[in-house]
Amino acid sequence: MSATSEEPSAKIELLPASREHVSILANLLERYVHDFSEFFRLELGADGRFGYQHLPLYLSEPNRYSFLVKVDGKLAGFAFVKRAPGIVHARELWDMAEFFIVRAYRKRGIGRRVADAVWERFPGLWEVRVMESNRAARGFWMKAVADFSGGPVEPVTIEKDGMRWLVFAFESGAVFE
Numbered sequence: 110m111s112a113t114s115e116e117p118s119a120k121i122e123l124l125p126a127s128r129e130h131v132s133i134l135a136n137l138l139e140r141y142v143h144d145f146s147e148f149f150r151l152e153l154g155a156d157g158r159f160g161y162q163h164l165p166l167y168l169s170e171p172n173r174y175s176f177l178v179k180v181d182g183k184l185a186g187f188a189f190v191k192r193a194p195g196i197v198h199a200r201e202l203w204d205m206a207e208f209f210i211v212r213a214y215r216k217r218g219i220g221r222r223v224a225d226a227v228w229e230r231f232p233g234l235w236e237v238r239v240m241e242s243n244r245a246a247r248g249f250w251m252k253a254v255a256d257f258s259g260g261p262v263e264p265v266t267i268e269k270d271g272m273r274w275l276v277f278a279f280e281s282g283a284v285f286e
């Protein structure tokens with residue numbers, strides 16, 4: 110049996126978050142950042158939390174969107190989207206700023222279905238960035254972007270602040286800006 114088992118019957122919801130969800134997102138972000146601390150040097154604050162300073166912006170700025178992910182009614186992750194100038198394309202586009210599926214729901218095809226739902230929600234040009242050192246996410250985006258785009262999308266490698274990133278650029282839907 111493969112490590113990944115698709116769960117097409119699971120009900121996946123992408124719920125727009127608002128200020129009332131701030132502590133839920135803050136809690137999930139702690140788990141997300143903790144995952145990153147495995148391959149990227151991050152220090153805990155004195156309060157035992159990593160923190161995520163941009164969270165209030167995702168609940169207030171008109172060019173930022175945050176979503177809670179639920180699977181069969183249970184909290185299972187989040188996605189943050191930003192409208193901003195891209196890296197591969199210098200013009201305004203959709204950026205998958207943060208994306209997280211909690212461990213208990215991983216490798217079941219949930220992340221892919223959530224990514225598809227996010228991309229379909231915002232038609233136009235997209236970029237997705239991933240640290241080269243984040244091997245799991247690299248494999249995930251390679252597959253998710255290729256399946257969504259109907260063929261492989263070669264990422265562009267960039268270096269910023271001594272770190273290497275892969276950037277996938279692709280279109281969602283029939284809307285051309």
Ligand SMILES: CC(C)(COP(=O)(O)OP(=O)(O)OC[C@H]1O[C@@H](n2cnc3c(N)ncnc32)[C@H](O)[C@@H]1OP(=O)(O)O)[C@@H](O)C(=O)NCCC(=O)NCCS
Binds near residue numbers: 208244246
């Ligand atoms: C990356 C992440 C979103 C994947 O979510 P997921 O629900 O487990 O992914 P899926 O089950 O939909 O996987 C889809 C495909 O991605 C690839 N993939 C997923 N996890 C992978 C892993 N650990 N290693 C290699 N490839 C992987 C597989 O090719 C899989 O295809 P398959 O189903 O045909 O095998 C999840 O592991 C996560 O939240 N990680 C921590 C946060 C993070 O790194 N976010 C991305 C920031 S850029």
